[in-house]
Amino acid sequence: MSDIEMKQLMRKGAQTLKSLAALAESNKNREQFDLKFKLHEILSPLIHIHCPCNLKCANQNEFTGSDEISELHGVVFWTLGSLSFYRDDVHHYLIDKHNIIEHAISVVVSYSGQRDSNRMLGNILSGPLRYLCRHLLQNIQRNQEVGQIAGVGLKLGSLMSFDRMRKQNWRLIFDAKKVRIWSGNCLNWIQTYGNEEIQEKSIKEWKFLEAQIGEFGCCGGSQEGDNAIITNNLYYTSQFFTQQRKGTEQCPAQPGLIKIMGEILEQEGGMDEIDSNIFIGVKTGFIMTNSVAKSAYTIVTNAYKQISLINLLQLFLNQA
DSSP, rough: OOOOHHHHHHHHHHHHHHHHHHTTSSSHHHHEEEIIIHHHHHGOOOOGOOOTTGEEETTTOOOOOOHHHHHHHHHHHHHHHHTTTTOHHHHHHHHHOOOHHHHHHHHHHHHHOTTOTTTHHHHHHHHHHHHHHHHHOOTHHHHHHHHHSTTHHHHHHHTTTTTTTTTOOOHHHHHHHHHHHHHHHHHHHHHTTOOHHHHHHHHHHHHHHHHHHHHHHHHHTTSSSSSSHHHHHHHHHHHHHHHHHHOSSSSSOOOOHHHHHHHHHHHHTTHHHHHHHTHHHHHOOOOOOOHHHHHHHHHHHHHHHHHHHHHHHHHHHHHH
């Protein structure tokens, strides 16, 4: 088979898998694919079609890297994510037989710094990110483990601004948007269920709050004006402050971090951006964004008030 024929086959394969992934989002179809065809077992070897070198995978296939192979690789993760969602048997098969989580993380870390060198990167990254996010959603205990892997949090944070303002055709805009949504979702799960160390890293090292402000601030004025991205990140921000103010099962309240977060909001103009989104629903019909922005404004303001009271109390105790 010639190189051209191989690339054509890869493109057709990617298109077919996208169709299967869409069909597999239905619970009924997902069960049919599993019971009749064992589709996840047929597709799972394709996880190794283009393993990143840093993974040192013993099952790596000897294909020369190309845009077509990389795109197919990303679509394989996307399709397997659809097939395994809420199917523990399928998910455990992919983990036990093919080490899929480590492969997904490795793809994200390997490709996240190459956003300007490959027009297919949105497609390559969105599949592993989506699989990783669904894994974290269904396996809460793994969030801290993934958060401790070197480089993952920082890479996810950087991907939240992936090709945000570039003017491209609608297909590439859509793929870039998927990368931003799924990377933000992954980081939100890791941070939400993280211990004190992860909570601190998410603020000081991963720049999660700055990424959120960038998303609900910039996306309203970009070519997308995307309601889901704006709303998601407004919610993440309000949740972020609530967790530090009230604490979680994994982590006690951390007033010191709220102070740092307040400084970040001030430096990045975050409160102005939250305030502007309170009125976006009136102008554009983004009713959900309008509602979440109001909630975020109230929650962040209350967090500020609590910090002010704590500071006043500390000052009083020091003078007593």
